Amino acid sequence: MGIAQSPDRVWDVTTAAAELLACEDERRDREPFTDVWPELDVDTGYTIQDRNLEERIRRGEQVVGIKLGLTSKAKQERMGVETPFVAWLTDAMMLTPGDPVPQQKLIHPRVEPELVFVMADRLDGPGVTAESAMAAVGTVHAGAEVIDSRYTKFRFRAGDVVADNASSGAFVMNPAGLAPRAFDISAEEVRVEVDDAFVDSATGAAILGHPGEALALAANELARRGRGIEPGWIVLTGGMTDAVLAPPGCSIDLRFTNLGAVHLSGG
Numbered sequence: 001m002g003i004a005q006s007p008d009r010v011w012d013v014t015t016a017a018a019e020l021l022a023c024e025d026e027r028r029d030r031e032p033f034t035d036v037w038p039e040l041d042v043d044t045g046y047t048i049q050d051r052n053l054e055e056r057i058r059r060g061e062q063v064v065g066i067k068l069g070l071t072s073k074a075k076q077e078r079m080g081v082e083t084p085f086v087a088w089l090t091d092a093m094m095l096t097p098g099d100p101v102p103q104q105k106l107i108h109p110r111v112e113p114e115l116v117f118v119m120a121d122r123l124d125g126p127g128v129t130a131e132s133a134m135a136a137v138g139t140v141h142a143g144a145e146v147i148d149s150r151y152t153k154f155r156f157r158a159g160d161v162v163a164d165n166a167s168s169g170a171f172v173m174n175p176a177g178l179a180p181r182a183f184d185i186s187a188e189e190v191r192v193e194v195d196d197a198f199v200d201s202a203t204g205a206a207i208l209g210h211p212g213e214a215l216a217l218a219a220n221e222l223a224r225r226g227r228g229i230e231p232g233w234i235v236l237t238g239g240m241t242d243a244v245l246a247p248p249g250c251s252i253d254l255r256f257t258n259l260g261a262v263h264l265s266g267g
């Protein structure tokens with residue numbers, strides 16, 4: 001964990017963590033830390049992420065689950081980062097179906113379709129496989145993540161985005177879930193429509209071949225940090241397609257084959 005000198009600031013875990021939350025609170029973006037602090041690697045990013053989870057909890061937020069980031073080729077190629085990673089979901093990020101994109105809290109929101117798991121059982125790594133991970137899942141849901149980055153134009157490297165809680169903003173899921181064995185999750189398709197026009201589609205296989213792989217990756221990563229995935233937690237397995245812009249006035253529909261649809265208006 002290094003200390004980086006920029007013309008006006010010294011960055012380390014403590015100052016970078018505080019700066020990221022200040023950017024979130026003040027709705028301002030900034031250049032990635034790695035421009036001046038190249039030693040900010042993924043491990044240091046997780047330390048910053050966990051530091052800010054402690055601060056979110058101190059502010060009264062509760063952990064409701066986790067999210068995976070960059071688990072699909074579409075997302076990895078667009079963001080120029082090939083490492084999948086894990087971040088935290090709190091109740092402050094949860095939307096109720098019908099809520100608009102919370103523009104008043106976000107800097108430059110984008111929306112992406114997600115396959116969402118609600119956990120029935122606790123899952124502890126290391127050594128979790130996709131198969132053992134799926135055995136702990138209660139229901140699968142259609143979901144949407146509203147991502148937001150504290151970095152200008154979403155320009156970041158792996159350490160920056162991990163530190164920034166993987167561009168967390170808000171999320172919503174269709175409450176009608178299916179048991180994982182009731183349908184083929186890899187073949188589940190989503191069609192993304194913006195203002196009633198088709199823009200993109202993908203299947204569950206886009207998520208590391210099967211979203212269970214993403215869940216296993218999360219369990220094994222959290223084990224490294226001394227934690228497990230708890231019963232009742234929500235798991236966003238990662239954007240299936242590239243995210244779409246979500247400005248005020250837009251209308252976004254994510255239509256899944258078996259899991260129903262999620263609608264978000266830009267507010």
Ligand code: 0L1
Pocket residue numbers: 068069070071072075079112145147149154161166167237238239
């Ligand atoms: O800003 C980003 O796209 C990084 C977060 C990735 C979220 C995802 O892949 O689901």
Ligand code: MG
Pocket residue numbers: 067068069112114145147236238239
């Ligand atoms: Mg996502």
